[in-house]
Amino acid sequence: MQAIADKDGVKRYLVTLHINGDSYTRVVKANTLLVNFLRDDLDLTGTKKGCELGDCGSCTVLLDGKAVDSCLILAVEADGREITTIEGLARNEKLDRLQAEMINHAGVQCGYCTPGMIMSAKALLTRNPHPTEREVRQAIAGNLCRCTGYVNIVKAILAAANEEVGEGSGDE
């Protein structure tokens, strides 16, 4: 990775991140967190910031398909990796099933936890298309919701899974 020092001696690094199918090459400081890179550099503000310590899951994105807290990953560490954010789920103006079922089941109140919640659910359904309720609850245990009490969120995720079963098709 190329590093260039500025006039104050602070180094900057050239990184390329593959986000929602597009490649972005940017110059970042070592202390740039992935969540701030997404929000501030790329205007991908669907990824939210909550506790910023890895407790709340608001900033959950997929890193090489796995749910991770983007507040605890340096942009330089994500160099060359595949990232999916909430903005990457809808295709051709069509919502992902998880997004649609969150609406159908009123799994959204204030909405702040929703992107992270959906990304954790997305990682689960990709790995395990037929989860039990227990598995759903375990998968979103790292995503805190302070409004709905999780019941409708769990229903929405299970509905998204069943729908995939019913139609016999995977994700796009």
Add this chain to the structure above:
Amino acid sequence: MTRPLTRCGQNEVKRGMAMYLPDFDYYAPASLPEACALLAQSGPRAKVLAGGTDVLPMMKKEKIAPEILVSIKKLHQLTGIRETPGNKVVIGARTTHNELVNSPVLQKKYLSVCVAAHRIGNNQIRNVGTIGGNIVNAVPSADLPPILIALGALIKLTGTGGERDLPLEEAFAGPGRSAISPDEILTAVIIPGSSLTGSTYFKFAHRRSGALAVVGVAAAVTMEGEVCREARIALGAAAPTPMRAKKAEELLRGRVVTEELLEEAGRCAAAESKTRTSIRGSADYRRDMVRVFTKRALRKAIKDGHS
């Protein structure tokens, strides 16, 4: 380590806690000798970055302020879990908690390690945090050290002076302090072949997810019929470092296991523990929980094998 932000009145609240990280230099050396040389030359100014799930929050809370982070992401020899001759299991230091949970080798031989790993943090943390970090950060309540110590694990360290193996139970110096030299990198955890017939880890915490242990108790035993030939008990969050309950172990060796004996071992482990009062529980409460969970852990390790 509780977050001060939501604990007004119990911990000192740091106003304007910086959620942006201060500047630091970042290196991702391509080889182990290069990484060790960099650490040797930087001394205490540098810190190793593995998963970052401990290091980055500590930096955000301004508990540490390294000037240099040395990422080990390019050291691919630090990954993977494999069985080697002599019935050893070698776990690369960069193995994430979820990789431990999902490892077929561990599921077959030491399910107890998978169970302990599954109790760490939450899914997002388990996808990033590593076994090496869980050890090196020397957090007294860490979940992996007790079960690994009970299984007699060694850690492999590489420094500028060469390689050495250290019993895991000797790797801790105090809360947040390991006995690993600043120029050394933990490369692997080795679970040696043994005749242990069962092992288990009980984590007692206030929530099932995202909570640190009030106490953690690991037990490993070698049973011969009803007789306990060998017992190893390791406690987490019960002392400044993970500790063995050696008197309780001694009590069990060579004895026919009865419910009364397990109760006595629990009492003995509680007496040995050096619990302290913190936000998660008082010293007395924790000591009593050591008694309860030592008994339960022993009973499970005796009955259910490596579970």
